[in-house]
Amino acid sequence: xxxxxxxxxxxxxxxxxxxxxxxxxxxxxxxxxxxxxxxxxxxxxxxxxxxxxxxxxxxxxxxxxxxxxxxxxxxxxxxxxxxxxxxxxxxxxxxxxxxxxxxxxxxxxxxxxxxxxxxxxxxxxxxxxxxxxxxxxxxxxxxxxxxxxxxxxxxxx
Amino acid sequence: xxxxxxxxxxxxxxxxxxxxxxxxxxxxxxxxxxxxxxxxxxxxxxxxxxxxxxxxxxxxxxxxxxxxxxxxxxxxxxxxxxxxxxxxxxxxxxxxxxxxxxxxxxxxxxxxxxxxxxxxxxxxxxxxxxxxxxxxxxxxxxxxxxxxxxxxxxxxxxxxxxxxxxxxxxxxxxxxxxxxxxxxxxxxxxxxxxxxxxxxxxxxxxxxxxxxxxxxxxxxxxxxxxxxxxxxxxxxxxxxxxxxxxxxxxxxxxxxxxx
Numbered sequence: 494x495x496x497x498x499x500x501x502x503x504x505x506x507x508x509x510x511x512x513x514x515x516x517x518x519x520x521x522x523x524x525x526x527x528x529x530x531x532x533x534x535x536x537x538x539x540x541x542x543x544x545x546x547x548x549x550x551x552x553x554x555x556x557x558x559x560x561x562x563x564x565x566x567x568x569x570x571x572x573x574x575x576x577x578x579x580x581x582x583x584x585x586x587x588x589x590x591x592x593x594x595x596x597x598x599x600x601x602x603x604x605x606x607x608x609x610x611x612x613x614x615x616x617x618x619x620x621x622x623x624x625x626x627x628x629x630x631x632x633x634x635x636x637x638x639x640x641x642x643x644x645x646x647x648x649x650x
Numbered sequence: 651x652x653x654x655x656x657x658x659x660x661x662x663x664x665x666x667x668x669x670x671x672x673x674x675x676x677x678x679x680x681x682x683x684x685x686x687x688x689x690x691x692x693x694x695x696x697x698x699x700x701x702x703x704x705x706x707x708x709x710x711x712x713x714x715x716x717x718x719x720x721x722x723x724x725x726x727x728x729x730x731x732x733x734x735x736x737x738x739x740x741x742x743x744x745x746x747x748x749x750x751x752x753x754x755x756x757x758x759x760x761x762x763x764x765x766x767x768x769x770x771x772x773x774x775x776x777x778x779x780x781x782x783x784x785x786x787x788x789x790x791x792x793x794x795x796x797x798x799x800x801x802x803x804x805x806x807x808x809x810x811x812x813x814x815x816x817x818x819x820x821x822x823x824x825x826x827x828x829x830x831x832x833x834x835x836x837x838x839x840x841x842x843x844x845x846x847x848x849x850x851x852x853x854x855x856x857x858x859x860x861x862x863x864x865x866x867x868x869x870x871x872x873x874x875x876x877x878x879x880x881x882x883x884x885x886x887x888x889x890x891x892x893x894x895x896x897x898x899x900x901x902x903x904x905x906x907x908x909x
Binding site: 607615619 | 704707708711718719723724728749
């Protein structure tokens, strides 16, 4: 190989190296609108979730007036609202609420139940109904004789 | 009255779940757990791994459910299907069905059938499944050796009688394993000696096992030390039990065969 040709090749390789740089620049230019779009979507979802959360909280405050309703736990990625008539049970109820929703998701996956509408657990003393709307996970606790279907409807309004 | 073994109960309940599933084709899965979330029975179509997972999940839930006075029922409504877990007797029955199934209606048959089966199981004695006469091992009657003139006649008659008398009633125990010979039954030394007496002291290598349903089969004999096997037991290989259609705890007649 003559020195002349080597020089030519070196030049070529430099040129080749430059090409990816341009592509990268183009890539970064394209990424900008996607990021904005995704960010917008996230914000919209968060806004929706916040609005849904506010609505559920209002409804939950409403059902607290009903006879037999013991309390509710409402939480999303940002906040948690707990209103229980017996505050000594806050931890127990919070643990039960989160494990119910977690177990529900896993059972749904095992038996291919699709999206969970609601989970109902009945105990000897009380019962609970759990469900999720947007990012909000809500659990309402009530005495056994309370119509849980009505509570569910009232919370979802 | 002793209670039936867990194995027998599980088998009966599994059969019940299978029958329920046949009657209600909407059921996608059905199983029974005890109040500590241990698996009791599942229908044959339901995956064991799935039930094990549910058992673990439920086990974790049980403690937490103390806050509401324990777990009596659990209902999950999904967009494609539903899960209903409810208390029956001292167990949890779980039914999985598609979305539009009327779960209240679906539970009617299991709610009637399962308690009935349990009630029947509770009234049954455990092994042996059939009442056993109180003769532990039938001693063969020794034939008198006098009156030599009528020997031939008597021989014919007595051989039938001897056959009847020499049979020993034993309780079945099935056994299986990698090295188990399908053509050999195991008996205790005590039983072997009794059978040997019936053959006038000859060693017993072959026996005929006859069930009370009239099925019979011949087996080779392996004698075990009395410490390893109870006197009234005959261990029949699983395959043999299947051929004879006998189960653990049933009574069979065992006759020695002279080679």
